[in-house]
Structure formats: structure tokens, C-alpha cells
Amino acid sequence: MAAENGKGLVLLPEGQSLGNNANIIRYGEPSAANPNGYFRYYNGAGQPLNPATGLPGPNSATHIPLDYRGPLNGYPGR
Amino acid sequence: MQLKDTDFGWFVATDDCRVGRIEIDFRLCLLLADHADTATVCIETACRLSDGDTTVILNPADQRSVCPILPFFNAEVTRISIRKTGTLTIEFESGRSLTVDPDESYEAWQIGIPGATLLVCSPGGTVCIFEEPRPGEQDEPKK
Numbered sequence: 062m063a064a065e066n067g068k069g070l071v072l073l074p075e076g077q078s079l080g081n082n083a084n085i086i087r088y089g090e091p092s093a094a095n096p097n098g099y100f101r102y103y104n105g106a107g108q109p110l111n112p113a114t115g116l117p118g119p120n121s122a123t124h125i126p127l128d129y130r131g132p133l134n135g136y137p138g139r
Numbered sequence: 140m141q142l143k144d145t146d147f148g149w150f151v152a153t154d155d156c157r158v159g160r161i162e163i164d165f166r167l168c169l170l171l172a173d174h175a176d177t178a179t180v181c182i183e184t185a186c187r188l189s190d191g192d193t194t195v196i197l198n199p200a201d202q203r204s205v206c207p208i209l210p211f212f213n214a215e216v217t218r219i220s221i222r223k224t225g226t227l228t229i230e231f232e233s234g235r236s237l238t239v240d241p242d243e244s245y246e247a248w249q250i251g252i253p254g255a256t257l258l259v260c261s262p263g264g265t266v267c268i269f270e271e272p273r274p275g276e277q278d279e280p281k282k
Contacts, residue, residue, distance in 0.1 A: 092262030094244035
């Protein structure tokens with residue numbers, strides 16, 4: 062599902078309604094910290110995860126650059 | 140709860156809304172509930188809690204700093220407003236308010252209204268609004 066302004070995209074598990082962050086993946090536009098854009102993914106409790114640990118983490122760890130290469134622990138996507 | 144447009148941005152229309160739960164992880168999240176449904180507000184960057192005379196900074200990165208929000212459990216929320224520039228303000232019946240400004244590097248806050256709407260304050264302050272499509276609507280950005 063795309064943002065109304067076209068500057069974001071959220072992927073929801075099949076059948077899940079918007080507003081529930083459990084196991085979602087969301088993409089965002091380039092920013093000062095992530096000039097190529099970023100994505101975030103969430104656990105079943107709706108917490109953004111640090112891909113290195115698969116655990117909730119601070120902003121710097123849960124806004125993942127699109128050119129990130131490494132593990133995606135806890136990633137809900139297929 | 141329903142998102143409404145205003146000249147300055149948006150507000151969330153509520154009916155006798157209260158803080159039903161407070162969660163702290165790397166964020167500060169408030170579950171707001173009214174007679175109709177619920178909304179979750181998650182704050183990820185420093186915010187300001189003010190009573191008009193004094194202001195304290197709550198920073199989710201320093202969990203001890205968010206303690207002043209704890210007495211707001213079950214507090215009545217009178218207004219939730221969002222400026223187009225990305226500033227979120229939650230006003231309470233007590234006259235106090237919680238304000239979150241946008242952050243240049245990271246998402247500052249988001250509001251999820253299950254089954255209806257997700258708002259995200261993107262880095263820099265652009266507010267992204269995702270809404271459940273109505274029957275017959277295509278999943279495409281509005282022009």
C-alpha cells in the first residue's frame with residue numbers, strides 16, 4: 062500500500078489491516094541519515110527491529126539503508 | 140477516530156478519548172482509546188511535555204527521562220493535531236500538552252488507527268498518510 066503522497070510504501074501480511082504494525086515492512090524516502098532511502102521491518106508486537114540482532118533497537122539501527130548488506134534477523138518478508 | 144483535514148494539517152477527531160496504555164521500549168507509545176476505537180501513537184525522538192509554564196524534555200533514547208508521562212495514564216485527551224510541517228501535538232484536559240517535532244534523520248512519530256489510517260512523520264517532516272482503500276479504489280498514490 063502506497064502513501065497518499067507517494068513517498069512511502071507499507072507491506073502488510075495478507076489479511077492484516079492498516080494501523081497494526083505486526084510483521085509489517087515499510088519503505089521510506091531518502092533522508093539525511095539514509096540518502097538512498099530506507100526500510101523498516103517489525104516483529105509480531107509491532108516493534109521495529111535491528112537486522113543485526115532481530116531485536117528491537119534504536120532509531121539508528123531500525124532505519125535500514127536500502128543498500129544494506131547483511132543479515133535480516135527476524136525479517137517477516139518472504 | 141477519524142483523520143480530518145485542516146488548514147494547518149490534520150487532526151484526529153475523537154469522542155471522550157483517554158490514554159489507555161503507556162508503553163516504553165526504544166520508543167514512547169501511547170494507546171489512546173475513545174468510545175469508537177483506538178489509536179497508537181509511537182514517539183521515537185525527543186518530545187516536549189508542557190503545562191504552559193514549564194517544559195520537560197522526554198527522550199525515548201533515555202528511558203528515565205520519559206517518567207513524567209506515567210501520570211498521564213487514563214488522562215483525557217482533548218485534541219490530537221498534526222501540522223503539515225510534521226509537528227504532532229497531543230493536548231490533555233489538564234491543559235498540558237505533548238509536542239513532537241520532526242527529526243532530520245529519523246521518523247519522529249507515527250499514529251496507527253487500526254483498520255483505517257497510518258500516519259508517519261518521515262525524516263525531515265513530511266507526513267506520509269496511508270489509508271485503507273475504500274471498496275473499488277485502486278492501490279495507487281493520489282495525483
